[in-house]
Amino acid sequence: MKRHSFRLYRHYVALNIRSSMQYKSSFMFTILGQTIATVSTLLSLIFIFQRFPVIKGFTLNDVILCAGIVQLQFSIAEMWARGFDRFAVTVRRAEFDRILLRPRNHVLQVLGSQFELSRIGRLIQGIIMIVYGVIKAQVNWTFLKGLTLFNMIVCGTLLFSGLHMIRAGLCFFTLQGLEFMNIFTDGFREHGKYPLSIYGDKFLLICTIVIPYTLTQYYPLLYLIGKRTDWWLPWSPLPSLLFLIPCWLIWRIGVRHYQSAGS
Amino acid sequence: MIHLENVVKTYKVARRGTGTRETLRAFFRRDYTEIRALDGLSFDIPDGEIVGLLGPNGAGKSTAIKILSGILYPDSGTVECNGFVPYKDRMRYTREIGVVFGQRTQLFWDVPVGDSYALLKDIYDIPDDVFNENLEEMTALLRLEKLLTTPARQLSLGQRMRCELAASLLHSPKILFLDEPTIGLDAASKLAVRKFVRDVNERRQTTVILTTHDMQDVEALSERVMMIGKGKLLLNGTLSDIRREGESLDESLVEFYRQIELDNREEEEDLS
Numbered sequence: 001m002k003r004h005s006f007r008l009y010r011h012y013v014a015l016n017i018r019s020s021m022q023y024k025s026s027f028m029f030t031i032l033g034q035t036i037a038t039v040s041t042l043l044s045l046i047f048i049f050q051r052f053p054v055i056k057g058f059t060l061n062d063v064i065l066c067a068g069i070v071q072l073q074f075s076i077a078e079m080w081a082r083g084f085d086r087f088a089v090t091v092r093r094a095e096f097d098r099i100l101l102r103p104r105n106h107v108l109q110v111l112g113s114q115f116e117l118s119r120i121g122r123l124i125q126g127i128i129m130i131v132y133g134v135i136k137a138q139v140n141w142t143f144l145k146g147l148t149l150f151n152m153i154v155c156g157t158l159l160f161s162g163l164h165m166i167r168a169g170l171c172f173f174t175l176q177g178l179e180f181m182n183i184f185t186d187g188f189r190e191h192g193k194y195p196l197s198i199y200g201d202k203f204l205l206i207c208t209i210v211i212p213y214t215l216t217q218y219y220p221l222l223y224l225i226g227k228r229t230d231w232w233l234p235w236s237p238l239p240s241l242l243f244l245i246p247c248w249l250i251w252r253i254g255v256r257h258y259q260s261a262g263s
Numbered sequence: 264m265i266h267l268e269n270v271v272k273t274y275k276v277a278r279r280g281t282g283t284r285e286t287l288r289a290f291f292r293r294d295y296t297e298i299r300a301l302d303g304l305s306f307d308i309p310d311g312e313i314v315g316l317l318g319p320n321g322a323g324k325s326t327a328i329k330i331l332s333g334i335l336y337p338d339s340g341t342v343e344c345n346g347f348v349p350y351k352d353r354m355r356y357t358r359e360i361g362v363v364f365g366q367r368t369q370l371f372w373d374v375p376v377g378d379s380y381a382l383l384k385d386i387y388d389i390p391d392d393v394f395n396e397n398l399e400e401m402t403a404l405l406r407l408e409k410l411l412t413t414p415a416r417q418l419s420l421g422q423r424m425r426c427e428l429a430a431s432l433l434h435s436p437k438i439l440f441l442d443e444p445t446i447g448l449d450a451a452s453k454l455a456v457r458k459f460v461r462d463v464n465e466r467r468q469t470t471v472i473l474t475t476h477d478m479q480d481v482e483a484l485s486e487r488v489m490m491i492g493k494g495k496l497l498l499n500g501t502l503s504d505i506r507r508e509g510e511s512l513d514e515s516l517v518e519f520y521r522q523i524e525l526d527n528r529e530e531e532e533d534l535s
Binding site for chain 1: 274275329332333334335336350353354355357358360362364367369371372373374378379381382385386387388414
């Protein structure tokens with residue numbers, strides 16, 4: 001059954017990619033736009049660091065590495081969880097009915113309904129920034145550091161995906177897009193360029209216990225750039241996965257509400 | 264075998280006046296009215312029958328279909344289709360049904376229809392031989408050869424409906440729900456759809472539940488009609504129960520609605 005689900009998901013992705021290839025120029029322009037946006041992000045970082053060589057102990061290269069990682073987390077989530085991101089449209093067009101009519105898991109079908117290949121532009125730029133940051137910040141590469149980076153990317157991607165899922169779950173009640181949820185996704189991508197400690201201790205605490213951003217960004221980053229060496233830091237992203245439980249619950253409640261309230 | 268007993272379904276609808284002031288007020292305090300979409304609906308449909316569900320707009324037909332297909336929970340009452348409770352056994356029950364909404368598509372918009380079918384094969388885990396056999400049969404009955412390689416967005420409405428029908432039957436469902444399958448179709452396409460539904464019913468003994476406002480659909484397809492009004496079953500019989508001498512079926516139907524006080528004037532008064 002699991003194997004079949006994976007095959008079905010791959011099939012969905014292939015169809016989505018073939019669909020988006022139908023609109024080549026739109027695809028190219030989207031990627032071009034993302035490139036410009038990312039370059040401007042980089043420039044703004046560079047300008048700021050021309051005035052202050054170090055911000056709360058972080059150098060430009062540390063911040064580029066951090067921004068690259070958050071960018072990568074965000075863009076993978078946007079790519080594969082696009083179905084949740086755009087879920088308001090699905091609900092308003094009553095396309096969720098069709099999902100309920102098929103003998104498959106809802107989440108799998110929503111994930112499969114959209115796959116935004118055009119986010120590959122942002123994704124590649126994230127990778128470039130990470131590679132640049134790793135080289136420039138002179139990360140002494142060890143297995144544990146590789147593992148830290150891997151955990152950050154996987155858990156961060158799932159954290160963003162979970163936020164998209166909450167938004168989708170709430171759509172069942174509002175039937176509208178919820179722009180305020182962008183604070184948590186796009187907002188964190190913007191502010192998460194910098195290690196969260198620069199915003200102060202209170203903010204750091206909120207971003208650990210309310211939405212565990214720091215577990216996929218600040219703490220493992222410290223280990224990555226060699227500021228701290230505690231044994232648990234490479235594993236620090238893993239507890240953030242607990243955040244997916246409330247995300248899933250909100251989604252479940254939304255589905256129940258839809259089925260009992262009608263469309 | 265489909266069995267419905269005393270099914271009730273209410274919707275909460277936010278009520279608000281018109282104009283900016285009222286809208287602002289409604290933003291802070293909402294008044295809800297309950298609308299009874301189904302008010303104790305009961306009926307039985309034996310296997311292999313074609314049944315037409317009739318009723319004016321807002322009578323509860325779509326709600327009935329949504330409950331029968333497992334999309335919605337009823338507030339109370341019993342629903343049983345082929346031994347399943349639709350809204351509880353979703354995963355197993357949905358393998359046994361096919362649903363076509365005339366106003367919506369289940370095909371991927373930008374890829375050839377055949378590719379959407381291949382995805383359905385994976386969604387329903389249809390074995391190769393069953394899938395190929397069904398696809399061949401549908402292709403022959405609905406003349407799909409050329410359409411299979413065409414993206415859905417390039418199909419005419421009639422062509423698309425033929426493709427939708429095939430899509431909903433690839434997994435050999437035992438029950439087929441058709442919600443206004445001929446809406447907006449030209450005469451030739453309507454005839455093709457009707458003929459196809461009859462063929463499928465005969466060949467496979469598929470139970471067909473049809474909602475439509477086109478009386479010719481009903482005349483051509485269903486031995487049995489069920490009239491729903493205000494969430495209740497008003498008539499369970501045949502078209503001859505409605506038909507009146509010297510009138511078209513539409514006229515007879517309007518007269519029938521009038522007799523049971525279901526005509527639009529009444530409905531408008533209800534709303535005011």
